[in-house]
Amino acid sequence: MSQNAWLVDMGFVVKAATDGRRFKLDYLAARSFLVDRLGPTDAYLFNSIDPSFGVPAGLEAFYAAVERQGFRVRLIEMTGDRAAGTHRQQGVDEALIDQFTACADTPDSESLVLTSGDAHFVRVVEDVRHASGTRVILFGYDVNVSAQLKAAVDEFWPFEAHESLLARAERRGTRGRVSVGRTGW
Numbered sequence: 001m002s003q004n005a006w007l008v009d010m011g012f013v014v015k016a017a018t019d020g021r022r023f024k025l026d027y028l029a030a031r032s033f034l035v036d037r038l039g040p041t042d043a044y045l046f047n048s049i050d051p052s053f054g055v056p057a058g059l060e061a062f063y064a065a066v067e068r069q070g071f072r073v074r075l076i077e078m079t080g081d082r083a084a085g086t087h088r089q090q091g092v093d094e095a096l097i098d099q100f101t102a103c104a105d106t107p108d109s110e111s112l113v114l115t116s117g118d119a120h121f122v123r124v125v126e127d128v129r130h131a132s133g134t135r136v137i138l139f140g141y142d143v144n145v146s147a148q149l150k151a152a153v154d155e156f157w158p159f160e161a162h163e164s165l166l167a168r169a170e171r172r173g174t175r176g177r178v179s180v181g182r183t184g185w
Helices: 011-021 025-040 057-068 092-102 119-132 147-152 159-166
Strands: 004-010 041-049 070-076 112-116 135-140 155-158
Touching: 004 011, 004 092, 004 155, 011 041, 011 070, 025 041, 025 057, 025 112, 025 159, 041 057, 041 092, 057 070, 070 092, 092 119, 119 135, 119 147, 135 147, 147 155, 155 159
Parallel strands: 004 041, 004 112, 041 070, 112 135, 135 155
Antiparallel strands: none
């Protein structure tokens, strides 16, 4: 385990990019950005999966591609009943918090980078900062982000400030193939 870790709530990334009409994130470029600034950085992606539909082929290819680049992908099954309107993403935040805490508990932990906007993370961020002295950086879109979460971290690095480095290059003629970044497919 390296001294730095990047933990990503993919649901936040997709929702913020869509709701805020932001550019699509190049995950490999974002990791390179972090490595350039922090040194070796472990990367963890968390997302939900609907067990009744499985993982779409394009997303499966994306997960395989980032795993080949050293990312750890954790998929959490959605729960509830779609017909009853109770079908929800549950457990992603909890899994991310567990990993966040585990990374902070490593003896040489320097920086934890969080990509999410959820106020659920405020308490664990504050606990980690005060108990271990680990620096916590919020790295994400500047939309759909809790003001309390922004206030709880040591630093906020908005994607928008580094769009030229972090935006996924749009490709033409790649129908049926997934693009994971400039160095991808």
